[in-house]
Amino acid sequence: MDRKLERILPLVQKPARYTGGELNSVIKDKNKVDIRFAFCFPDSYEIGMSHLGMKILYSAANERDDTWCERVFAPWDDMEEQMRRNNIPLYALESGDPIKDFDIIGFTLQYELCYTNVLNMLDLAGLPVRASDRKGLSPIVMGGGPCVCNPEPVAEFFDLFSLGEGEEVNSEIMDLYKEHKKRGSSKEEFLTDAAKIPGVYVPSLYKTEYNADGTLKDIIPCEGAPETVTKRIISDLDKVFYPDNFVVPFIDVVHDRVTHEIFRGCIRGCRFCQAGFIYRPIREKSPDVINEQCKTLCKNTGYDEISLCSLSSSDYTKIEELLSKLLDWTGDEKVNIALPSLRVDNFSEELVKKLTGVRRSGLTFAPEAGTQRMRDVINKNVTEEELIETANIAFSNGYSAVKLYFMLGLPTETDEDVEGIGLLAKKVVDAFYMNPDKPKGRGVNVGISASSFVPKPFTPFQWEPQATPDELAQKQEHLKNTLPSKKINVSFHNIPTSFLEGVFARGDRRLSDVIECAWKKGCRFDGWGDKFMFDKWQESFVDCGISPEFYANRRREYDEKLPWDHLDFGVSKAFLMKESKKSYNAETTPHCRIKCAGCSANKLNGGKCDV
Template sequence: MYPKKLEKFLLKVQKPGRYTGGELNSVVKDKSKVDIRYAFCFPDTYEIGMSHLGMKILYSLVNAREDAWCERVFAPWTDMEAVMRENDILLYGLESGDEIRNFDILGFTMQYELSYTNVLNMLDLAGLPLRSKDRTSLTPVVIAGGACVCNAEPMAEFFDITLPGDGEEVTNELIDLLKEYKAKGASKQEFLQAAAQIKGVYVPSLYEVEYNEDNTVKSVNPTCGAPEKVEKRNVADLDSMFSPSEFVVPFLEVVHDRTTVEIFRGCIRGCRFCQAGFLNRPLRRKSPEVVEAQCKAICDSTGYDEISLCSLSTSDYKGLEKLITNMLPWTIEEKINIALPSLRADNFPKELMEKLNAVRRSGLTFAPEAGTQRLRDVINKNITEKEVLTTAAQAFSGGWTAVKLYFMIGLPTETEEDIEGIANLAQAVVDEYYKNPDKPKGKSVSVSISVASLVPKPFTPFQWEPQDKPDVLIEKQNYLVSCVKTRKVNVSRHVPWTSFLEGVFARGDRRLADVIETAWRKGCKFDGWAECLKPDMWEESFAENGIDPYFYTARRREYDEILPWDHMDYGVTKKFLVNENKKAHKGETTACCREKCAGCGANKLNGGVCDEIGKTVV
């Protein structure tokens, strides 16, 4: 649904289907019969938000309650924003068309630092004050979850609450609490203080931050009984965790137009750059029977012809072969493709590849991440060149002709030789194709290399590392392109300024709130979109607020510095991360959890054990 006023403008904007609602499986309730109205806000376009699994889970989870109604809200694209502002149309929920400023909870999912200005834009379009302190009534409570809230400090002024960790249980607890506090006519402050007592709830306004003269954090002090450390929420048993049996089916093509079912959370690997791997420890997995039942239910309710079995490292799933074998009969019969994202080159069995070949074939992607073994040891990416080539050879024998390889530049200790190594590895994959007697007849090979730039993130062993400045990254990218000697290899690169801005906010502190607001007032939004990014406006905003952005990105931090996110507890200890950082600089690797527990500390969140090995060292 959409406001009546909007009707005459819908055909004037790109993709009106983004704004109309009414899709198959969208949930419409009688608003007079619910106590809590929840707006799930995705601070990017409809197409991106509708592909996000977290949204699908929380949307169904809240709507499974009789007393609550969850609606979807996406960031309107700039053309629609102009229409809304010119015609005084406030941001509305897609299911009811009602203005979200009258809802009880606005829940943002924060997956990407470059959507921060979109949050401000959405609050403004909703007709709400941007800052938590200026929204004085109890509702709407503005909350946020997702990976970025592991360091919510740059957005601390804007959010009332953030939810580090898994959202399923805590969302329900927060709704229950708000319902109770609303019924008794409590104030916002009373509610926030009570919410801070729920495990996995962070109320930024209840913490006072002091800074040293050198601009580092001096102390973070909880007030009003808020906990000193906020421990993330961890859903221990994924089999019994809520999982949706239907997804809203969009009218227009979205980024991932398919069924997505999570097979495990966390990761047994310890890639030192990977924030998701550390934030989601310890590993918890669903049983193959539960995964299959969930896939079947969603395919039946949506009619999708592709299932993505998703996780951080799908080929590490212990029951993968059994799962695929069980699923093949009905997926073949119903012409449903099984997609396996996030594969590793070292453990993707040939038999599995052959089985998948029976259904529609999708491209193969691997992530060696670095071009030389030395650098792969630094980042703890325990994959050898031989393993990449062997897997590629198997794929070519199985009929694949396109391989995508993911790499990073800007890694600690990187040299020119490591960058040349990227081009060399891609070339070796091409060579492997041409020497393979079983390669597909009459077809050519295509190897794409996607090169991201390292953004050191909180809660990783690289959280103390300096980040390459944009000009250095550009030089490195150009050097890589000059090393590629064949047209069979295609290089795609990230925009260095985007990585720089991402780096500022990833490791930033509360003083960045003014910068974000200034940049938004100057017109910055959709900063993650190359065509929308306005580096000049950002530079002006940093300067006007007396902030040196390189303070956050380019300096090496000392191990004993208080980091802005140190009062969050994701299970993995700082001692472990320091040790991993030291090992990285010595080029020493750490075995994966399945081989040997490295004692990271995250098992405490699972009652002392980890799914994969059962025995941990403390």
């Protein structure tokens, strides 16, 4: 270990974030690889090490003999200060080598408010933050993850984006890079070629033009770049690479367990939910494959907990078969199974019985809205009866704490809809006291978490104005004042945070200036309440002459050119428009297994969906 680093680590919080050396981390001989890949997660170690996508892509890249992929996280502010003071550049955890000299630096963009961390990490590495200022072939700075469905606000900082699922396309990018590195190509030559790989978007090859009113006029591809870049998907989840090993962190991270995805995509089509659309089409993994992989992972990591993850676990068609298979061995091995993301309407008694065999935590359900009309507008397809019935199953099985997720600021929302949230929670409280099988000697605890709705690209609400900060504050106040029971706790999301998220979610390329400006003013870790400096952001918008309201609170017309129109995530714009119009009439769309809604995402999988 570097002596300089060794002397500063005792001065920072949780130094094991910065040491590397965790079990199963991959060490290779740097002289025997062609590609050094820095996989960067632009948030704290504890958040990044919880992320399944990073585990998958880290292992997949290291499967290649010619590549050494290493992990990098955003240093916390105390460490940043020490690094800058002692001239320690951002380094990768496995080798301790500065990432500046790597071939590829890949960022996963999970959340809009991590953008300043990306800039800060590039700067800590000793690299210019703007792609146009980084002249050589290496390092290539690429981005992936859900935010790249509209990467325009960060387009100036990246050389390329990888759209959709990365297992295959990342490897294709590395193959091409290797070829160009051997040839001694320039960065431009490599990027022009990379743009021909399906799923690769090279922002510098697209010119943007704007109308006088500030809206987008056109995005024009150059140098043979495709008009539309279509996201990549993995056709068969049973055959795709899945790690048999996770890096096991030393310190406690957010999700410190074996995580296994059981399917990708979602059948539900809730109109506010970006994940429900951009991860389509639906593809399940078979129970046998999941079971075997979980067994291997538990053996190799020593974890005693498995979390089955997906967008809606109870929609997995073979959930009972899978749980039976897992419970066959997890009981003896004292392994606990967690099943998050359960829906209210198909939460069965058998399922909860199976899960209560292991350690129990609280239950969380997401009705998302307080009245039936509002739930119909957002196509949540959950009724009050179903929620009460589910709460009763939970109470009869020993649960006494229930958490309910709601959103404020949904399109067409009225005061009555806001009041409905409290009334619905009160009915859950009443159900507890009327339940003859409720846990004895305990009171009920119903928690409401009310977040602020942020309209996102590739959803039927992508044209909607976001409720203004003032409107959101009034709604929060109204909910608090109309809560009908003291058994209900309510918590809210920070409004300025949601506002900024709304700006960047549907922003365009001109926002790159604002992000750079805010970063220069010291903004980092904007997703962390105690680090978020809204005043610096407001100053930055003023300095750059950009109105954030233009992006967050403006209604877009259906025929307006959107900054992500040249990207194709499967679902068609016509479908989203149809869904948008239905929402105004509170008209629901049945889920995909009842009736195909014709979203066209199946074109990504040769016409196949859910088979």
